[in-house]
Amino acid sequence: MKHRYLVVFLLLTLVPAGLIVWLGWRVSAEEQHRTRREFIAVIDESLQTHRQIIEDRLADRFTDLLQVVETARLADTAGRRELARTHPWVRQCFEIGPRGRIVFPSRSQLTEAEQNFLMRTATIWQERQPFRLVDEYGSRADSGWHTWYWSDGPHYILWLWHPATDHVYGIEVERMRLVSEVLAALPTEGQPHVSIPSEAQIQLRDPSGRVVYRWGRAAVEADASPITSIALNAPLTSWTLSYYTGRIITTRQFSSQTLINTLAILLGTLALLSGLAIYFYRSMTTQMRDAAQRVTFVNQVSHELKTPLTNIRMYAELLERSLDPDDERRRKHLDVIVGESQRLSRLIGNVLTFSKSKQGKLSIHPQTGCIDETICRLIEPFRQKVGADFSIEQQLDAQDDCQFDSDVLEQILTNLLSNVEKYAISGDYLSVSSSLSDGLCEIRVTDRGPGVPTSKQELIFQPFERLSDKLSEAAGTGIGLSIARSLARLHGGDLSYLATDSGSCFKLTLRVSP
Amino acid sequence: MKVLVAEDDPHTRAGLEEILIEEGYQVIATADGRQAWQAFQDHSPDVVCLDIMMPHMDGYEVCRKIRRQTDEPAVLFITAKSEEIDAVLGLELGADDFIQKPFGVKEVLARIRAVTRRIYKKQSAANTKALPDSFTLADLKVVPSELRGFRGDQAIELSLRDLQILKFLHRNEGRALSRDSFFDECWGFDYLPNSRTLDQHISQLRKKIELDPKSPEIIKTVHGVGYRYG
Numbered sequence: 097m098k099h100r101y102l103v104v105f106l107l108l109t110l111v112p113a114g115l116i117v118w119l120g121w122r123v124s125a126e127e128q129h130r131t132r133r134e135f136i137a138v139i140d141e142s143l144q145t146h147r148q149i150i151e152d153r154l155a156d157r158f159t160d161l162l163q164v165v166e167t168a169r170l171a172d173t174a175g176r177r178e179l180a181r182t183h184p185w186v187r188q189c190f191e192i193g194p195r196g197r198i199v200f201p202s203r204s205q206l207t208e209a210e211q212n213f214l215m216r217t218a219t220i221w222q223e224r225q226p227f228r229l230v231d232e233y234g235s236r237a238d239s240g241w242h243t244w245y246w247s248d249g250p251h252y253i254l255w256l257w258h259p260a261t262d263h264v265y266g267i268e269v270e271r272m273r274l275v276s277e278v279l280a281a282l283p284t285e286g287q288p289h290v291s292i293p294s295e296a297q298i299q300l301r302d303p304s305g306r307v308v309y310r311w312g313r314a315a316v317e318a319d320a321s322p323i324t325s326i327a328l329n330a331p332l333t334s335w336t337l338s339y340y341t342g343r344i345i346t347t348r349q350f351s352s353q354t355l356i357n358t359l360a361i362l363l364g365t366l367a368l369l370s371g372l373a374i375y376f377y378r379s380m381t382t383q384m385r386d387a388a389q390r391v392t393f394v395n396q397v398s399h400e401l402k403t404p405l406t407n408i409r410m411y412a413e414l415l416e417r418s419l420d421p422d423d424e425r426r427r428k429h430l431d432v433i434v435g436e437s438q439r440l441s442r443l444i445g446n447v448l449t450f451s452k453s454k455q456g457k458l459s460i461h462p463q464t465g466c467i468d469e470t471i472c473r474l475i476e477p478f479r480q481k482v483g484a485d486f487s488i489e490q491q492l493d494a495q496d497d498c499q500f501d502s503d504v505l506e507q508i509l510t511n512l513l514s515n516v517e518k519y520a521i522s523g524d525y526l527s528v529s530s531s532l533s534d535g536l537c538e539i540r541v542t543d544r545g546p547g548v549p550t551s552k553q554e555l556i557f558q559p560f561e562r563l564s565d566k567l568s569e570a571a572g573t574g575i576g577l578s579i580a581r582s583l584a585r586l587h588g589g590d591l592s593y594l595a596t597d598s599g600s601c602f603k604l605t606l607r608v609s610p
Numbered sequence: 611m612k613v614l615v616a617e618d619d620p621h622t623r624a625g626l627e628e629i630l631i632e633e634g635y636q637v638i639a640t641a642d643g644r645q646a647w648q649a650f651q652d653h654s655p656d657v658v659c660l661d662i663m664m665p666h667m668d669g670y671e672v673c674r675k676i677r678r679q680t681d682e683p684a685v686l687f688i689t690a691k692s693e694e695i696d697a698v699l700g701l702e703l704g705a706d707d708f709i710q711k712p713f714g715v716k717e718v719l720a721r722i723r724a725v726t727r728r729i730y731k732k733q734s735a736a737n738t739k740a741l742p743d744s745f746t747l748a749d750l751k752v753v754p755s756e757l758r759g760f761r762g763d764q765a766i767e768l769s770l771r772d773l774q775i776l777k778f779l780h781r782n783e784g785r786a787l788s789r790d791s792f793f794d795e796c797w798g799f800d801y802l803p804n805s806r807t808l809d810q811h812i813s814q815l816r817k818k819i820e821l822d823p824k825s826p827e828i829i830k831t832v833h834g835v836g837y838r839y840g
Contacts, residue, residue: 402690406712407621413715414628418810434714441712 108373113366120358136324139296139339143326146282146298146337151329153281157274158254161185161267162239165256169265176200177207180267188213188268190253196221199263213268216246220253227255227264241331242266250303252331269331275308278332283311296341303334316340401444409437435481442510449507450559450575453582460501460587462609467494467530467537470502471509475528478513487525494532494539498608504583505606508591511576512541512602520545523599536589537606544599553593557581580604611726611770612636614655616646616672617688618664626659626688629715630722632811634770634796643667647675655683657725659709662689670703677704684725688713723757723767730755745780747828747839750819752776759819771796772815779829779839786832812837 168176168189176189188209191200198221201210220226220242227242242253252274255266282300297312299322310316322338412433419427452458471492479488516526523544530539548556559578577591584591588607593600613635617623620641627639638653640646644666650658658676660669673685687708706728707721734755744753751760754773759766768776774796778787789808797807816823832838 400690402711403619403622406690407619407625409712409714410622410625410629410718414625417632417715418806421813437712438714444712 105373105377108376109366109369112369113362116362116365120362124355124358139324140326143298143324143337143339147326147328149281150278150332153277154274154331157185157277158241161254161269162256165239165254165265165267168267169256169258169263173200173202173205180209185270185273186267187270190217190266190268192227192264192266194262196223196225216251217244217253217268219246220244227253227257227266243331243333245303250334254331274331279309282309296339299338299340301336301338308335312340314340401440405437405440405444409434409441412437435477438477439514442507442514445507446511446575446579449579449583453579458582458586460504460583462499462501464497464499465502466497467500467505467532467539467608468492470505471528471530471539474506474509474513478517478526482517482521482526485524486521489525489527491527491529494530494537496532496610498532498537498610500537500606500608501587504587508580508583508604509539509541511580512604515576516541516543516545520599522546525599532608535608535610537608539604539606540594540601541604542596542599542601547596547598547600548593550595553595556593557591611657611729612638612653612655613657613659613722614646614649614653614683615639615659616641616643616649616664616669617659617661618642619661622661622688626718629718632771633719633722634772634774635722636798641665643669643672646672650676650683656729657684657686657722659686659688662687673703673705684729686721686725719769723769726770727755727757730757745777747776747780747819750828752780761819761821766818768818771811772818775811775815775829776819779837783840784838786835786838788836792836 164179164183164186168179168186169191171179171189180186180188189200190198190213193199198214201207201213203214206214214221227237227240238257238259240255242255243250244253245251249271251271252269253266254269255264257264278300295314297310297314297316299307299316300309302308320340322340325336325338327333328335328337412430416427416430416434419430449458471490471494475488475490479486482488513526520526520543525542525544527542528539529542530537532538557577560574581591584604584606589605591602591604594603595601611634613630615623615626615630615637617626617639618641623639623641627637630637635657638649638655640649642665643660646658646660646664647667649655650672658672660672662669664672669687669689673687676683676685681704684706685704687705688711689708690711706725709718709721744751744755746752749761750766752758752768752773753760754777757768757770757773759768759776775792778792778795792808812829813823816826816829819828820826828839830838
């Protein structure tokens with residue numbers, strides 16, 4: 097019994113605790129994921145802000161430089177060479193005719209700088225239309241940046257198409273000037289910046305992955321991975337802005353914070369559940385103990401009654417044995433004492449059987465015997481008790497020896513006959529029939545008493561249920577039929593009430609073996 | 611045949627003693643477990659009736675001590691605690707049977723007789739003791755080892771006392787036997803006679819063995835003397 101409650105206790109605490117752990121883990125994982133998503137969104141926003149700053153600055157320069165290209169377009173060879181030599185942004189000017197023919201610098205009179213330019217840009221001119229590419233909507237660009245790689249890294253060209261001549265004019269931009277322009281737009285290195293936390297750092301990396309610039313206070317190791325990165329737009333494609341964090345905002349930290357929260361909730365809930373479970377368990381065990389004590393008390397009292405009852409019965413029988421056979425009056429008196437002590441024995445027996453059934457201790461002990469003999473043994477004293485006017489019919493057909501528990505059968509029949517004596521004596525009739533077939537013994541006990549109302553025909557087998565509690569009605573404990581049915585079922589059979597025109601009929605079945 | 615009764619309730623003890631003496635057994639009655647164990651060692655009884663709950667030493671312990679020493683006597687537990695006796699039987703303490711309170715005289719006698727028959731059967735198998743021979747009184751064959759008499763196929767239950775009386779009559783066929791001689795022979799010299807005891811017993815015995823107890827063929831009354839067979 098205690099094991100069962102322990103299992104219930106563990107289920108009440110461990111199952112919810114397990115659920116909480118699982119839910120906590122799910123919530124924690126979800127929380128981590130969500131927090132990381134939000135964090136990256138914030139970082140992305142920060143990086144995009146910086147990218148926008150760079151793009152704004154370059155957009156301004158783009159406009160300025162288009163003016164320079166326009167100047168170069170209008171200039172002659174000398175003017176273009178002068179522009180390349182003096183303008184801080186211009187490394188070289190060029191002009192390309194239709195179908196990609198290089199008009200300037202003219203191959204017939206190249207300076208050293210122009211030769212180098214043509215060498216650097218050789219891969220560009222292999223294309224028939226290196227600049228005027230068609231975009232995804234079918235439109236052809238008329239100006240733009242062009243980036244290509246040569247030896248020490250990326251190089252940048254700004255070009256402009258002139259529709260009247262169908263020539264493309266352009267300049268190679270001084271790379272370091274372009275980078276300086278970008279860096280000038282970014283926050284001062286090593287200083288805190290409003291747009292990033294103090295323990296974060298943003299790095300600008302060139303296409304080779306080299307850190308060109310960094311800002312933010314966080315110390316980032318060389319091999320650290322960025323939280324996120326975004327690429328810059330033209331002309332600085334393949335350049336990246338990467339966001340790094342120091343010790344504060346890491347996934348692990350998010351994880352441990354969430355874990356601590358989850359554990360705290362888990363422990364709190366577990367403590368609450370354990371408290372509740374212990375409270376209910378204690379309350380239940382107290383009730384069980386009280387009930388067990390009541391049963392034990394009744395059990396103990398019943399046992400204690402047995403010894404004086406033994407003496408009453410034994411001495412009455414001894415007295416009866418020594419009585420003069422002709423002394424009828426005294427014999428009757430002794431019969432009453434013996435009969436009442438036997439009745440008391442039955443009551444005690446019922447109480448103890450009931451107590452045993454509640455404790456699950458009932459068991460049967462079949463032995464070879466004759467069912468009809470047991471029935472006759474019980475009918476005889478009943479006949480003497482009810483007198484000659486009471487008609488008793490017997491149709492007994494279970495004479496063959498079989499294996500059954502005669503004590504159980506005796507207790508069931510005694511209860512049924514006792515009910516007839518108490519409630520159906522006015523009918524002056526009892527019929528007992530028995531039959532035996534296929535390992536099943538069937539006994540019917542029928543009377544012509546008042547019977548049992550249809551609504552209560554099942555209720556009478558419940559313990560302590562009586563048809564009437566009126567003081568004028570016959571006395572009884574209300575456990576007889578309940579015990580009788582329990583015993584019958586223990587014996588592999590049943591006890592049921594059969595509806596009759598008048599009176600009651602109880603059908604008893606018992607499983608017996610040959 | 612000696613029966614040791616160990617029962618702490620004085621009335622139950624005295625009642626059992628009376629029943630068993632009347633039945634023809636020699637009874638040693640004790641009030642607790644320690645006395646019972648001592649009496650067992652002093653008297654070597656054939657049957658031991660033990661109450662379970664007793665002062666000083668409980669019935670289980672007495673049974674254990676007896677079984678450690680010998681398998682000879684039959685042990686019956688007398689108890690009001692039915693579930694305990696289940697345990698006793700389950701533990702195979704060596705009990706032969708149990709009598710559950712509240713019991714009637716007939717139940718006690720039936721169980722004691724059954725045990726006595728088993729003892730006779732065991733002794734017969736082991737051939738340890740000379741068993742009483744069967745004998746015939748008129749058309750009644752008396753088989754003492756079965757505690758029964760037989761008239762044709764009809765078996766008649768007999769007590770040890772009945773057997774002693776019938777044996778005494780058989781040994782002295784044709785002779786009128788005085789009441790005192792019956793008491794001396796069948797009840798023992800130390801029994802204080804009560805004139806009604808013998809008459810009542812003879813009357814009950816006649817009901818069992820005579821075809822017509824009012825005109826007895828086996829136990830005839832010799833007016834002024836006693837009884838006679840043959």
